[in-house]
Amino acid sequence: MLLLLAGFATATSFLIIIHFFGLRLRQKLEFSHIQFLAALNAQTRSVRKVNNILLLVLRILFIVSALAAFLLYFFQKEENQLSSSTIMNVVVDDTWSMQGELAGEQVSKESQAKRDAKKLLINQTQSSSSPAQPLLLEEQPGRGSFKSVVNLIQGSVIEGQRGNTFFFSDFQKSEFSESVLDEISKSKSVVLVPYPSEGPNIYIDSVWLDQPVITPQSNIKLWIRVAASLQNENSQVTVQVKEGDALLGTTQVLLETGQKRIVDFDLSVAEESKKLVLDVNDPLNDYDNKFYIILPKPSTVPLKITPSLPESHPVLQAYKQEPAFKFTKGTTDTSALWVMEGGMNNDRAEEAIQWLQEGKSLLVLPNTGGQQNLADFLSKIGLKGIRATAAEEQSKELRAPDMSDHFFRNIFEKEVRNFKMPAASPVLTWNSSYHTILRFKDNSPFLSTFKVGNGEVHIFSAQLSKGSSFSSHPLFVPVLYQLTLNSINTDKLAYQPVNDRIEINLPNVKQSQEPYKLEGNDGTFIPQQMISQNILQLELPEQVREPGFFKVLRAGQVVDVIALNIPRSQSKVEYFSAEELRDQMAKRNSEVKVMERNARVPLQKQLQNNQSTTSLWKYCLILCLLCLAVEAVVLSAKKRGSLI
The missing domain is CATH 3.40.50.880 (Class I glutamine amidotransferase (GATase) domain)
Incomplete structure (x- = not known):
């Protein structure tokens, strides 16, 4: 760089010396009859002065343009090499809502996001010697939680990393609160890629019984509230109650736009608790069609x-x-x-x-x-x-x-x-x-x-x-x-995690060195736990994200059996569009980029087009040619004038 600047200064100085002093030797000849040329000589001198100044400007501009073209070409080439060799981080949201269908495609949002992410990583690997870093691309033993995904975005995966971090998600409005958007907006070199939902999504909002305690030899009424997300027209919904493979009841209900409907089932009471599965028909987004509950055994x-x-x-x-x-x-x-x-x-x-x-x-x-x-x-x-x-x-x-x-x-x-x-x-x-x-x-x-x-x-x-x-x-x-009910072990019908945590009411629970365990999904897990006011708080590990029935164990003894379902917030598929995300980031003066998925244009190409600056060195070369052309015209006119 210093050599280039020194060369530029030397060339400019040499040009000025040549321009003002020239390299030709001049000889003065005496001629006595030149009075008639005095007026013409004065006029020619002024024109020559203007031409000389114009030539000086053109030549200096030529040197500056040529040097600028070289420097801009060098810098842009270096930037492109750095961009192609930088580390790339890829985060794929694998929470439950990503199991819904992608708008305009007959494939789940998560499946398509993983395909796009793999293509992005393959293109990066082929064009760079630096390894890309895929995150959450491999199949996990259980579904990831929204909290863990956001932690990846907000944590050390992004801060301090070179290159770009691509975040593939459906950006649910129920999960991406103002505080979450604030945290993401602080990160640098982040690219958000939204995957819109193919709505609506029909789901079970809540379940309850008509009495707090089930008495022996009685019939009970099970109430089910059905809701829909992203609904734009009325839907006919079928609701079923099953125990294993046995169908205990079925009904249909008209779910109007923006409304919730309640259906009820009359169930007989058995001597032991029942594991029931509630099912709603929603072929478009079937990841949350099943809702698991445990009907407590009769007691007084x-x-x-x-x-x-x-x-x-x-x-x-x-x-x-x-x-x-x-x-x-x-x-x-x-x-x-x-x-x-x-x-x-x-x-x-x-x-x-x-x-x-x-x-x-x-x-x-x-x-x-x-x-x-x-x-x-x-x-x-x-x-x-x-x-x-x-x-x-x-x-x-x-x-x-x-x-x-x-x-x-x-x-x-x-x-x-x-x-x-x-x-x-x-x-x-x-x-x-x-x-x-x-x-x-x-x-x-x-x-x-x-x-x-x-x-x-x-x-x-x-x-x-x-x-x-x-x-x-x-x-x-x-x-x-x-x-009274807090003094006995009353079973809850179902649990839905909030911030990856559930609370189990266990009267007379004791602090002990022996931890509580969860058994289910072909494994036994020890979650993080805390006891407060007879409430056992369990922070669910990644391995128990699958819904279903789980046993709560302590010292090898079954303390309780619970039904675990996906969080209700994951069923609300209203999402931020790409334009809305851009508005959110612009409102926060963020450098975060938002890109729309385009099947015809790869994401890496979109990013390069978005990041590439105008090739100014080409314009500098054009300016050099213009300087040469104008100088040729000036010299040609000067030559013709000298012959007069």
């Missing part, structure tokens, strides 16, 4: 009731309204919840301690005038922070429940807002607890759960006598039933 919820609890007590009356609850005033080993009112003597305290050590639960209801006795009893069984109020406090209004709490997650089908909350007069108080379910508006507790031994103690701070504000409120029965 045995409750232990203290003899001091009167028959007219609202808690007892609420239990009697539900046939799934069976209670006795005696002792039963199968009971998981003991409902007691007021305090007990020392013998009852020892019995309560033993009860809790067995991993069972107590539901404590304060009675009139016995708050101090009750506080003493609770202290004996291990609760030291419970205090009786000095005097009966005035009635206080309760705060609306926190719907994000695990306790309320399955109580209401829809989130209820603007609750008109009841009031109550607390007779007990405490500062802290394992889990406070309901509070007063002054943040003092109304209903809390305490961990004692291996069991739990649920305590109301106010009386729930007949006619009280809370016992007559619509919230009373659901809260009471949920407390």
Whole structure:
């Protein structure tokens, strides 16, 4: 480069010297009769001066253009060589939505994306000595998660890598939130290749039973909500319920545009749990046609009731309204919840301690005038922070429940807002607890759960006598039933991962060195896990992305059997088009490129056309030729003028 610049400076200097001083020797001749040529000589001198200046400009411009043409050609050639030899990263989204059909093609989006990616890598390998780096191209033992794919895009695969990273995906709007787009837009040398969906996609949105507990020798009703994504016209949908190869029921429903429809099936109850498969007919996008559920085995919820609890007590009356609850005033080993009112003597305290050590639960209801006795009893069984109020406090209004709490997650089908909350007069108080379910508006507790031994103690701070504000409120029965159901192992019909995580309700779950395992899909896996509020949180590994039935094991024993389905978000196939992605990246001032898949033009060719700059060196050569042509004209005119 320095030699080129030095050559350019030398050539320019030499041209200027020749132009002004010339290389010819001039000889002066005396001639006495030249007065008549004085005027012509002055005119010729001015023309010659202009011609000389023009020639100087043309010659300097010629040298500059020639040098620029050479340098631009050299730089462009070097850039093309670097582009052809750079490392290429390829990321193929292999989440469940990519199993849907590609718009305009009779092939899945993932299959076509992998074909395009392999062609891209083959072309890169043939034109470069540097290896390309395929990611997620080989078949995985289970379907990838959206979280893992986005981590590849946001992580070290892109940052600090030379070359381009191609990301093949359908770019679902349900998954590519504003925050995800923000993160992707920060990356450099990224090329997004969208694969549009061939919609609509019909899927099962949710499933539930008409009763929380299945009682023996009864019939139940299974409710199924059917929905569609990217739907532009009404569809006739067939829904089937199967147990193995046996068809238990089938029905048809007209699914209108933008609407959801609910269908129901009457099912008989067997002695054991049933593994059922729900199926909707959707030949276009069949990757989520099946929905797996486990119908729990029939059972009743045995409750232990203290003899001091009167028959007219609202808690007892609420239990009697539900046939799934069976209670006795005696002792039963199968009971998981003991409902007691007021305090007990020392013998009852020892019995309560033993009860809790067995991993069972107590539901404590304060009675009139016995708050101090009750506080003493609770202290004996291990609760030291419970205090009786000095005097009966005035009635206080309760705060609306926190719907994000695990306790309320399955109580209401829809989130209820603007609750008109009841009031109550607390007779007990405490500062802290394992889990406070309901509070007063002054943040003092109304209903809390305490961990004692291996069991739990649920305590109301106010009386729930007949006619009280809370016992007559619509919230009373659901809260009471949920407390009871949390004390037993109630099976959930199905699980759908959220952020690759599921939560299993396992009452009296214990921290242990022995981890929980998942068995299914011809393998046993140990997922990452955490226990909180009797909730076992499992982060699913890649090997269990396939839907189906799985056993939850601990120390070789089957703790639960669950039905695992693909995330609901993967069934919503509304996507970002290429133009929308460009707008999103432009809005973020991002360098990320967006390319539309074109079967006739390879992606690598599109990228080269997109990246290649105009060949300016050609224009510089054209300018050199023009300079030569103009100089020839000037010299020709100068020569003709000299003959006059």
